[in-house]
Amino acid sequence: MDPYQQGNPQNQQWGYPPPSPRPGGELAHPGHEPVLLQIGDTALTRTHVILPHGRFPLRGSMWNVQDSTQVTEGIPVVAIVLTIIFVWFCLFGLLFLLMKERRYTGFVTISVTGEGFHHTMQFPAGPQSGAWAASAVAQARSMAAMAPPVR
Numbered sequence: 134m135d136p137y138q139q140g141n142p143q144n145q146q147w148g149y150p151p152p153s154p155r156p157g158g159e160l161a162h163p164g165h166e167p168v169l170l171q172i173g174d175t176a177l178t179r180t181h182v183i184l185p186h187g188r189f190p191l192r193g194s195m196w197n198v199q200d201s202t203q204v205t206e207g208i209p210v211v212a213i214v215l216t217i218i219f220v221w222f223c224l225f226g227l228l229f230l231l232m233k234e235r236r237y238t239g240f241v242t243i244s245v246t247g248e249g250f251h252h253t254m255q256f257p258a259g260p261q262s263g264a265w266a267a268s269a270v271a272q273a274r275s276m277a278a279m280a281p282p283v284r
Contacts, residue, residue: 170276172243172269173254177276180283182245184252192280194247198270200263201239209234241266245273 166178176183182191212232219226237258243266244253256262 170269170272172273173256175245175252175254177273179276180280182247182250184245184250186252187250189247189250190280190283191247191277192282194245194273194277196270196273196277197244197246198266199242199244200266202237202241202258202263203239205236205238206233207236208232235260237262243270 166180168176168178168183170177174185177191180191182189182194208230209232212229215229216226219229237260239258241256241258241262242253243256244251246252256266
């Protein structure tokens with residue numbers, strides 16, 4: 134029997150089973166609001182922040198971003214090897230020393246804090262990761278400012 138087949142073989146229903154109700158009778162994800170913004174493992178709807186450890190009101194949440202990216206620039210190893218090889222044949226081999234390589238180290242941290250929760254996400258450093266994180270946090274802040282109160 135196929136592990137993804139539900140019920141008896143004559144029923145022929147495929148896929149995962151429907152969400153089971155919680156002890157209170159409501160479904161596992163009440164509200165069914167669409168996710169408007171996803172930042173790492175955090176999702177934002179019109180009224181809620183959905184974190185791995187629960188669902189919290191979006192209104193009043195505070196968003197912060199910290200860019201700890203460090204950029205170093207140097208001559209790559211391949212340029213030094215090519216220079217050593219080609220300098221014996223012609224002096225143009227010295228042009229390989231003009232090659233540069235940028236290395237990004239560190240991380241970008243996004244944190245969200247609200248009433249009863251705090252969550253932090255870290256993303257690897259890259260040429261555009263700081264700008265992307267700042268843009269995502271700006272959008273999350275504007276969504277939090279416009280969020281209606283939760284009943």
